[in-house]
Amino acid sequence: MGSDGKRNVALEHKTEPLRDRFGRVARKLRISVTDRCNFRCDFCMPVKPVWLPKSEILTYEEIARIARILARMGVTKIRLSGGEPLMRRDLDILVAMLREIPEVKTIAMTTNGFYLSEMAERLKKAGLDSVTVSLHSLKPERYDEVVGRKGVFERVMEGLKVAREVGLNPVKVNVVVTRGCNDDEILDFAELARKSNLTVRFIEYMPFDGRKLWRPELLVPGEEIVRTIESVYPLTPLPREQGSTAQVYRFADGIGGEIGIITSMTSPFCGDCDRIRLTADGKIVPCMFSRDEYDVKSLLRSGATDEEIAGFIRDAFYRKFEGVESLLREQKVIAHVRPMYQLGG
Numbered sequence: 001m002g003s004d005g006k007r008n009v010a011l012e013h014k015t016e017p018l019r020d021r022f023g024r025v026a027r028k029l030r031i032s033v034t035d036r037c038n039f040r041c042d043f044c045m046p047v048k049p050v051w052l053p054k055s056e057i058l059t060y061e062e063i064a065r066i067a068r069i070l071a072r073m074g075v076t077k078i079r080l081s082g083g084e085p086l087m088r089r090d091l092d093i094l095v096a097m098l099r100e101i102p103e104v105k106t107i108a109m110t111t112n113g114f115y116l117s118e119m120a121e122r123l124k125k126a127g128l129d130s131v132t133v134s135l136h137s138l139k140p141e142r143y144d145e146v147v148g149r150k151g152v153f154e155r156v157m158e159g160l161k162v163a164r165e166v167g168l169n170p171v172k173v174n175v176v177v178t179r180g181c182n183d184d185e186i187l188d189f190a191e192l193a194r195k196s197n198l199t200v201r202f203i204e205y206m207p208f209d210g211r212k213l214w215r216p217e218l219l220v221p222g223e224e225i226v227r228t229i230e231s232v233y234p235l236t237p238l239p240r241e242q243g244s245t246a247q248v249y250r251f252a253d254g255i256g257g258e259i260g261i262i263t264s265m266t267s268p269f270c271g272d273c274d275r276i277r278l279t280a281d282g283k284i285v286p287c288m289f290s291r292d293e294y295d296v297k298s299l300l301r302s303g304a305t306d307e308e309i310a311g312f313i314r315d316a317f318y319r320k321f322e323g324v325e326s327l328l329r330e331q332k333v334i335a336h337v338r339p340m341y342q343l344g345g
Contacts, residue, residue, distance in 0.1 A: 018073040018276070018313070020286065020320035027243060027274040028077040029070050031063060032343060033091065035280050037084040039112050040148030041136065043176055043205060056281045062300050064097040066278055069310050071103035075276070079108045083280065086115035092126035099127030110134065110174065114152060116159030124166045131163050132172040132201075136181075138188050146181070160198075172199040172260070177220040179205075186228045194233070194256030201246055201260030208288070208343070222247070222263035235259060243274035270323025276313075277343060284313055288343055290321035 018026040035052050037045055058066075067078060078098055085091055091109075098107055106129045113133040120131070133156065137143040140153040163171045173192070177183055186202070193200040205219045226249070229235060234252035246260035263269075277285040282297025294316035299309050 026276045029075045030079045030277045032280045034083040034088045036087045060094040076105045081110045092122040095126040113156035113159035117162040120163045121166045131168045134174045176203045179218045190229045197257040199258045203262040204265045221266045222261040268324045270325040284316045286320035289324045
């Protein structure tokens with residue numbers, strides 16, 4: 001077919017959506033830029049993790065190339081994660097590269113907030129739109145215990161403050177709620193949303209712990225979280241955006257920010273999931289609840305064309321696991337999948 005044939009294939013990949021066997025279409029790309037993290041949250045990170053060799057980590061140029069290919073197949077939203085993404089030096093350079101992709105409408109980041117105060121302005125100037133900070137306690141001593149570091153709470157809170165000052169919007173807070181740890185702080189976080197206009201998102205404890213000791217009894221269901229908040233602050237549910245991971249609520253009296261409830265375990269949202277993931281070492285992961293992953297890095301580093309890489313990704317995504325909904329429907333036991341730091345959420 002020669003050059004004309006190649007051009008036709010390229011056009012096909014540009015116009016044909018990235019679709020799985022259940023008809024779900026990928027619109028969002030989550031990129032883990034590093035597996036490294038400076039915190040040791042036990043629901044995510046092993047005590048002594050074994051880091052990937054630097055040579056195995058995708059370069060910014062390789063990440064941007066994959067993002068461009070996926071953008072031609074319909075991806076419009078990108079979220080950067082880790083590990084801790086700001087452990088990766090000069091992350092604003094990658095943000096600027098992604099910002100140049102015309103099809104990409106929004107670029108967000110999820111971070112533990114430790115380096116956010118010093119990086120927020122650079123990231124905003126490079127083109128970052130929004131940021132989500134993982135914050136699992138509002139009690140400084142408990143927070144230090146959760147993350148495995150001393151004296152970092154105020155630094156993270158400063159990062160949240162600076163992120164808003166430089167114009168990142170929205171600024172969100174993620175809280176993984178675990179029984180017997182921070183479930184007594186649900187109302188404290190609700191009050192944070194009211195006083196600060198932040199969106200606070202409560203996340204059910206999931207089987208991605210770093211120590212393979214996931215215990216279902218630690219899970220606090222989203223319904224219980226809503227009941228706890230509504231015992232003091234009535235909530236009004238908002239229409240759920242297609243593909244969203246959260247059910248969002250406003251306070252009925254109109255005060256403050258919003259509350260998000262992510263019920264990945266008790267009422268999952270797999271039916272219209274629109275996400276595809278890229279790990280730091282170049283694996284395509286269509287579903288975080290499946291161990292399936294597909295090595296695209298070997299293609300990147302062996303001279304494959306964009307069209308060949310697009311075809312590989314299309315085939316991988318087509319095989320996407322139906323999701324945790326199917327496990328619940330079949331009453332199968334849900335157990336540890338992989339450590340969260342290897343995937344980035």
